[in-house]
Amino acid sequence: MPNARELQPLEVPPGTGALDVLPELRRALDGDGPALLPVPAGEPTAAAGLAGPLAPPEDDPADPTALVIATSGSTGAAKGVLLPASALRASAAATHRRLGGPGTWLLAMPAHHVAGVQVLVRALLAGTEPHAVDITGGFRPEGFTAAAGAALAAPGRHYTALVPTQLSRLLEAGGPALTALAGFDAVLLGGAATPPALLQRARAAGVRVTTTYGMSETSGGCVYDGVPLDIAEVRIDAEDDTGPILLAGPMRARGYRHRPDAAEFDGRWFRTGDLGRMRDDRLEVLGRADDVIISGGVNIAPLPVERVLTEQPGVRESCVLGVEDPEWGQVVVAAVVPDPAEPPRPEDLRAAVRERLGPAATPKRVEFLAELPLRGPGKPDRRGLAERFGGRST
Structure with missing residues (x-):
């Protein structure tokens, strides 16, 4: 031209x-x-x-x-x-x-x-x-x-x-x-x-x-x-x-x-x-293909897990991701923004996911945050959250 x-x-x-x-x-x-x-x-x-x-x-x-x-x-x-x-x-x-x-x-x-x-x-x-x-x-x-x-x-x-x-x-x-x-x-x-x-x-x-x-x-x-x-x-x-x-x-x-x-x-x-x-x-929409968690050979889409978590009383927001694990390859972890006036119990959140989506999708670790880190126009910063979790499971 x-x-x-x-x-x-x-x-x-x-x-x-x-x-x-x-x-x-x-x-x-x-x-x-x-x-x-x-x-x-x-x-x-x-x-x-x-x-x-x-x-x-x-x-x-x-x-x-x-x-x-x-x-x-x-x-x-x-x-x-x-x-x-x-x-x-x-x-x-x-x-x-x-x-x-x-x-x-x-x-x-x-x-x-x-x-x-x-x-x-x-x-x-x-x-x-x-x-x-x-x-x-x-x-x-x-x-x-x-x-x-x-x-x-x-x-x-x-x-x-x-x-x-x-x-x-x-x-x-x-x-x-x-x-x-x-x-x-x-x-x-x-x-x-x-x-x-x-x-x-x-x-x-x-x-x-x-x-x-x-x-x-x-x-x-x-x-x-x-x-x-x-x-x-x-x-x-x-x-x-x-x-x-x-x-x-x-x-x-x-x-x-x-x-x-x-x-x-x-x-x-x-x-x-x-x-x-x-x-x-x-x-x-089930989420990014890149975000799919493979834990013990089972594919887990984070978005359905996030939907179950945010339906629970006392949960305002959530972000689910996978972190490396020597036994399972990856495990599911969840960052949750609770209602300060009525925070949920982590064990209740895990039980809700287990009942709806099964054991593989159940977060092995739930961490409460005041707010989710964001990037761009309102998207959760999954990379930053993965660094926060440090690749460890509990």
Whole structure:
């Protein structure tokens, strides 16, 4: 390509400052100017090695690459996800169709991640003025309440997007924060698996929660409450009912920066690396294939264990992982965030898992934490937790 378009870093401030990038984001969606590489403000080297001229397979004059989202996924290896303007637009339009039409959006998470930037994209395409929560000092219920008040004052429908940890904090705060949250026509919830108990609490409190499944490679969420958006296709690549999840549709990324032959992009399908199954025409995500624990020759998916744990009284959050063990190869361990007012007993948690999922899935060790360490947009830091457990079992 004689005049290759440039991929330029775009420093995105946190909170309300993220709204300052709207003009540049609009130009990128229109193909007018360079492609943009969103990075956290003050961290211009956060996506080192990704900026520069786009190679021919990475761009198309008829459908220019608008954004490149830097993501490490679950492997820790930096990747740049090439998102054409058409993919971002298709995703935003399909979201509005599913939710009941365009509306006013409230940004409550960092906009250099795909979930945050898509909030801004949806607002631009809806022609509405987005609002943002001040998260410069961290996400706080009072900050959400103030920003939500401004967003809810606009006419029409109202939407926001959260990760489970944010939803949990707003439910715990109650009062004005919960009232504001319940005022939205839809609250998209993604970034990490949502504990069923948290979902039940939210809906019982009048919050219109919609769980989402997707990733940077699919322009964000493309499966809502287990049902694909009208542009998305889901396939389970397995002879039986459980196996790798594949996704297809116009919201799919063009590929990875500097990786024209990435195996994840298989024809028109994207191989997610997640395991799932279909239940009553709904997708049930079982977690990352890389996270499967092999203990004594038995394969254990962490997510079903986490679901059992978070259904127990006194459990707010959990993260299950495997650590090395000389006898079993790996053993199951669990990090649990308890309710300080009514903490559960570890032996009761283990008994609940044993009854529902059997002995192999039962955690050999349960450790209580004040909060789970996180990385990215609300995902538990499994690597950090594994280091904390030190590879030992008890």
